Amino acid sequence: xxxxxxxxxxxxxxxxxxxxxxxxxxxxxxxxxxxxxxxxxxxxxxxxxxxxxxxxxxxxxxxxxxxxxxxxxxxxxxxxxxxxxxxxxxxxxxxxxxxxxxxxxxxxxxxxxxxxxxxxxxx
Amino acid sequence: xxxxxxxxxxxxxxxxxxxxxxxxxxxxxxxxxxxxxxxxxxxxxxxxxxxxxxxxxxxxxxxxxxxxxxxxxxxxxxxxxxxxxxxxxxxxxxxxxxxxxxxxxxxxxxxxxxxxxxxxxxxxxxxxxxxxxxxxxxxxxxxxxxxxxxxxxxxxxxxxxxxxxxxxxxxxxxxxxxxxxxxxxxxxxxxxxxxxxxxxxxxxxxxxxxxxxxxxxxxxxxxxxxxxxxxxxxxxxxxxxxxxxxxxxxxxxxxxxxxxxxxxxxxxxxxxxxxxxxxxxxxxxxxxxxxxxxxxxxxxxxxxxxxxxxxxxxxxxxxxxxxxxxxxxxxxxxxxxxxxxxxxxxxxxxxxxxxxxxxxxxxxxxxxxxxxxxxxxxxxxxxxxxxxxxxxxxxxxxxxxxxxxxxxxxxxxxxxxxxxxxxxxxxxxxxxxxxxxxxxxxxxxxxxxxxxxxxxxxxxxxxxxxxxxxxxxxxxxxxxxxxxx
Numbered sequence: 001x002x003x004x005x006x007x008x009x010x011x012x013x014x015x016x017x018x019x020x021x022x023x024x025x026x027x028x029x030x031x032x033x034x035x036x037x038x039x040x041x042x043x044x045x046x047x048x049x050x051x052x053x054x055x056x057x058x059x060x061x062x063x064x065x066x067x068x069x070x071x072x073x074x075x076x077x078x079x080x081x082x083x084x085x086x087x088x089x090x091x092x093x094x095x096x097x098x099x100x101x102x103x104x105x106x107x108x109x110x111x112x113x114x115x116x117x118x119x120x121x122x123x
Numbered sequence: 124x125x126x127x128x129x130x131x132x133x134x135x136x137x138x139x140x141x142x143x144x145x146x147x148x149x150x151x152x153x154x155x156x157x158x159x160x161x162x163x164x165x166x167x168x169x170x171x172x173x174x175x176x177x178x179x180x181x182x183x184x185x186x187x188x189x190x191x192x193x194x195x196x197x198x199x200x201x202x203x204x205x206x207x208x209x210x211x212x213x214x215x216x217x218x219x220x221x222x223x224x225x226x227x228x229x230x231x232x233x234x235x236x237x238x239x240x241x242x243x244x245x246x247x248x249x250x251x252x253x254x255x256x257x258x259x260x261x262x263x264x265x266x267x268x269x270x271x272x273x274x275x276x277x278x279x280x281x282x283x284x285x286x287x288x289x290x291x292x293x294x295x296x297x298x299x300x301x302x303x304x305x306x307x308x309x310x311x312x313x314x315x316x317x318x319x320x321x322x323x324x325x326x327x328x329x330x331x332x333x334x335x336x337x338x339x340x341x342x343x344x345x346x347x348x349x350x351x352x353x354x355x356x357x358x359x360x361x362x363x364x365x366x367x368x369x370x371x372x373x374x375x376x377x378x379x380x381x382x383x384x385x386x387x388x389x390x391x392x393x394x395x396x397x398x399x400x401x402x403x404x405x406x407x408x409x410x411x412x413x414x415x416x417x418x419x420x421x422x423x424x425x426x427x428x429x430x431x432x433x434x435x436x437x438x439x440x441x442x443x444x445x446x447x448x449x450x451x452x453x454x455x456x457x458x459x460x461x462x463x464x465x466x467x468x469x470x471x472x473x474x475x476x477x478x479x480x481x482x483x484x485x486x487x488x489x490x491x492x493x494x495x496x497x498x499x500x501x502x503x504x505x506x507x508x509x510x511x512x513x514x515x516x517x518x519x520x521x522x523x524x525x526x527x528x529x530x531x532x533x534x535x536x537x538x539x540x541x542x543x544x545x546x547x548x549x550x551x552x553x554x555x556x557x558x559x560x561x562x563x564x565x566x567x568x569x570x571x572x573x574x575x576x577x578x579x580x581x582x583x584x585x586x587x588x589x590x591x592x593x594x595x596x597x598x599x600x601x602x603x604x605x606x607x608x
Contacts (some may be wrong), residue, residue, distance in 0.1 A: 021295075028288065034280070041287050048291055052298045077307055081250050085294060088257040092287055095261060099268060099280045106273045115277065 011012050011056040020047035034100045034110045038093060045089045056082075141328050150230045151210050154237065158203040165596075175247065188308060190247035193600035194452070198244035198376050201456050205258070205463055206237050207470055208575035212467055213361035215569040216474055220359040221270055225395050229269050229359075236262040236365070236420050240373045248308045249297045253378060256293065260286045260341070263370055266362040267354050278353035283407035285350045289340035296333035299326045313385045320390060328394055335378065335396065342374035344400075344437055345407030348430045353413075355426035360470025363422060367429045368463040372455045375436050379451075383604040388443060400441035412542035420479050421469045424546060425462065428505065431459045431539065438532060439520055447523025449601040454516035455595065457586065461504045461513060464579040468498040470574065471568050481550060494568065495554045497580040502547035504583045507540045511587040515594070547586030 008015050020043055027040030056078025100110065105116050173192035210233070210384065217226055239258035247251050257603035260283070268279035303323045304315035320327050336347070343351040355367050382391055391397060411431025418424040431488070432454070439451015471494050472487065474480060488495040517536055524532035586593055 005599060029285070041284060044291055045287075047196055048294050051295065052301075055302045075305070077250065078301060081253065081297075081307075084250075088254075088261075091261065092257075092283065093540065095264065096280060096283050096287075097282065099276055102271065102276045103273075103280065106276070111428075114547055119273075119277075 012040050014051065017047045017051035020044075020050065023047075030116075034103070035097075037112070038096050038100070041096070042089065042093060043061065049085055049089075052078055052082050052085075071100070093094055147210075147214050147226070147230060151207065151214075152172075153234065154203055154207045154210060157237070157241075158200070158207055161196060161199045161203055164191060165200070168193065168196060171272050173437070177574060181265045187251060188310075189245045189248045190309075191245065192603055193596055194376065194380060194604065195244045196406070197452065197456070197596055197600055198373065199241055201459050202237060202240050202244070202369055205459050206233070206365055208578055209368075209463060209467070212364075212470075212572050212575045215571045216360050216470055225269055229266065229590050232262045232265040232269070233361075233365075236266065236370070243373050244376055247310065249300070250307045253294060253297060255288070256341070256374075256377075259370065259373065260290060263366060267366070268357040268419065270357070270359050270541070271361075271382065272357075274353070274357040276551050278350070278357045282350040282354045289321055289337045289347075291336035292333045292340075296330040296337060299330035302326060309381070309385050311314075313387065316386065316390065324393075325533055327386075327390060331396065332388065334381060335400065338374045338378040339403075342371045342378070343433055343436060344405050345428055345430065348407070348411075348433075351430060352423055352426040355429065356420060356423040357480075358472070360466060363426070363470070364463040364466040367466060368459040371429065371433060372436065372459065375433070375440070375455065378453075379440050379448075382440065383448075388605075392443070397441045397443060400437055401529075401532065404434040404437040404441065405532070407431060407437070408535060408539045409542070412539055412546070416542070416546045419481055421472070421481050421484070422479065423465070423549075424481065425465050425469060428543070428546075429458075429462060431543075432462070435516070435520060435536070438536075441524065442520075442523045442527045442529070443534065444523055444526050445598075445601055445605060446519050447525050448604060449594075449597050450516050450523050451517030452600055453519060453590075453597045456593065456597075457512040457583075458517045459503070460579055460582050460586070461501045464497060464501040464576060464583060465505070467572070467576050467579065468494050468501065471572055474572070475568055484550060485553050488551075488556075491568070493573065493575070495551070497576050498554075498585055499551045500580045502551055504587065505547055506544045509587075510584070511574075512583050512590070514587060515590045 024040045024042070024044030024047055028037050028044060028048075031037060031040065056068065056075065058074050105111055107118055109115060109118075168191060173190070176189040176191060177187070213229075213233075217229060221229060236259060239255045239262060242251060242255040243259060246255060264279045264283045264286075267282060268276055297307075300312060303319040303326045304312045306312050306315060316327065340347040351371070355363050358366060410432050411429070411434060413429050415424045415427035415431065418427060432594065435454050436451045437457070439447045439449075439454060442448075442451075473490060474483070475494075476487070478484060478487070500511065504513040505515045507513045517540065521533045521536055524530060524536070
């Protein structure tokens with residue numbers, strides 16, 4: 001038990017990432033409000049980004065900017081990938097919010113279950 | 124030469140905004156050039172063997188690497204040729220499906236989609252795979268939502284949320300792999316993994332599982348398929364054809380490449396993950412067919428049939444032997460031909476008569492004979508009649524199942540062919556011999572729509588009778604995949 005707590009204390013960012021991921025995942029799957037779904041999606045993505053950045057960073061190493069002084073560098077690729085991921089995340093959020101806006105215009109509600117009900121009545 | 128393929132695809136949107144009326148022809152021209160370039164690459168690879176292209180001259184692990192082998196060229200050919208035909212079809216069909224001022228945007232999304240899919244099938248590192256996956260997802264959602272009616276927007280949102288979930292899982296898997304290997308390049312990871320697997324077996328198994336679920340969501344493997352029927356049936360016809368014919372397959376190809384080239388058969392068979400995929404694909408084949416039987420809308424039926432066909436491809440991947448993998452890859456091209464043909468003919472029927480319900484199709488064969496004959500070709504090929512291309516891939520899948528000593532799956536394929544017959548043949552029979560026959564007339568759909576359909580129909584028949592060239596290509600791809608271990 002103490003080992004477990006020790007391990008968690010040392011790797012607290014992994015733990016935080018996993019907790020965030022679960023919160024996001026749960027929100028995305030269980031809530032019927034579409035905006036909440038998008039928020040859950042964002043939390044989940046952020047958790048993954050945190051996880052990725054955490055494993056990409058090594059203590060006492062610096063970013064790979066060569067300025068003459070000798071030091072050890074970290075691999076910049078994970079950070080670059082996460083930078084891309086952030087951009088993608090923002091555009092996905094914008095796209096889904098715009099779609100939700102359109103849905104609201106058509107149905108007058110943001111609730112996924114409500115929309116399903118309206119659709120089944122129409123058919 | 125490959126870079127040109129991608130770059131042209133990305134330059135188009137900028138150019139197209141200035142002069143909207145030239146975009147259509149321009150896009151078709153670029154895709155035509157892409158197809159020609161693909162053939163040149165095929166010739167080159169046939170002569171010199173496969174090679175890696177280093178972008179910007181940087182060697183891996185620093186630079187970006189594209190792998191040009193038989194598998195990626197095969198996929199490029201499918202992507203470019205099918206989209207060329209679909210684009211020719213689109214120039215008439217789009218006018219009545221979406222608004223006039225949206226057409227340039229539609230073409231922009233379409234060409235981006237083609238570029239992203241080409242990149243996905245070529246790229247040899249996880250970085251690019253992730254980036255191109257996201258581009259493919261967003262553009263695919265875009266070409267569904269472009270029609271902007273209730274159903275489309277809802278389907279697109281569903282697709283968007285689920286595939287974001289999928290790409291999140293893929294990114295997590297990439298993180299886990301990076302954790303133990305320290306590389307993004309597939310070749311380097313493949314070299315590192317045998318050492319890593321003894322120290323961190325959990326990481327690798329979990330990442331493999333996450334990759335399969337992530338790409339499974341995107342390629343609509345059975346229990347994860349919920350977004351597909353809505354999305355594919357509500358989209359404009361050219362989108363349906365390209366989405367069902369090509370887009371879901373690209374993810375299957377990426378998964379195939381990752382499983383065989385990176386993880387290798389040993390890790391793949393270390394845990395019973397192959398059996399899980401086999402069970403899921405069996406379920407997919409049956410459930411897809413059964414749901415398709417119950418549908419009334421013709422495009423919805425075709426979409427559910429896609430779920431079943433994805434099952435065949437994953438069956439080929441998971442049977443882990445030469446015949447089955449070749450059969451699975453071959454089914455990708457066959458299904459692309461057949462399903463595009465079926466969607467285009469269905470679109471032509473809707474274009475001309477506005478009928479979407481299957482029960483209203485009675486006697487349509489006499490009003491639109493050419494369209495319905497082409498539909499029948501596609502349907503018979505789906506069922507797997509000898510002489511049509513669907514037969515060849517099913518035959519090799521059966522051979523693979525017997526070779527893997529799992530004759531149960533051979534039985535699955537045969538029964539599912541009968542199920543396919545249950546929902547395709549009544550349409551054909553009703554169309555030609557229904558009660559409600561009118562006078563026998565010539566169908567006057569525009570030539571731009573007719574020609575691609577005829578080419579696809581001819582392709583189905585020709586590859587069914589003489590599959591030689593295509594099959595040797597597929598066989599080489601399968602050999603390379605299996606020889607990597």
